Amino acid sequence: MQSYSQQRRFLFAVDCIIFGYDGQELKLLVIKRGLEPLKGSWSLVGGFIGENxxxxxxxxxxxxxLTGLDGLYMEQLHGFTEPDRDSVERTISIAYFALIDIQKYNQQISEDYHPAWFSINQLPELIFDHTKIVELAKEKLRYKAALHPLLFELLPEKFTMPQLQSLYEAVYNTEFDKGNFNRKLLSTKLLFKLKEKDKLNSKKGAFYYMVDSDKYSEGFKSFLNLVPSQNANK
Incomplete structure (x- = not known):
């Protein structure tokens, strides 16, 4: 069998940036590292890529x-290849970011990994280059969410417009004008209003909405320029 005998072998791994939303804050799921070096330190969820x-x-x-579930929204972020990014052996990592509804999945997250949710704006110190990875993932999420309705992956099946606006404000760390935000969202025709109201968070109550799954599956073009300030060259 032929081989590239003069080439050094590297380790390949994946790191998963798991974003979740609890109704108020955008959060990141991290775990306690289970092996040396830096055992017990906060880390992204990850592992080595198997031979096959x-x-x-x-x-x-x-x-x-970690979650016991298939079918989570997941997207490749970037490859991290710096020679000294891992202090043990040269390890190349392919990073992916995933979006989950914390309320839906929280009960299924395995405690074996000592998981914890942290506000995206108040993260603990992470191992190796994981903070850099998270920062890039935040930028990518903001860019993608300006063009496509992927943030719905963070919400329950039915939600109110105030909940949706709160999510966008958490992602972009800014405030949106309520009238303009509602008008842009409803103009996409991706949402339909339910007769049911959420009366727990206000006396008047806010109508629940759901995503039109057929239109959502057709493509994301309807959300183009929802947040026009994002850099279109990313």
């Missing part, structure tokens, strides 16, 4: 090991 796995399959496996 693609990086995507490895990321799906890692997420399922």
């Amino acid at each position: 796995e693609s990086s995507e399959n490895a990321a799906v496996r890692v997420l399922k090991d």
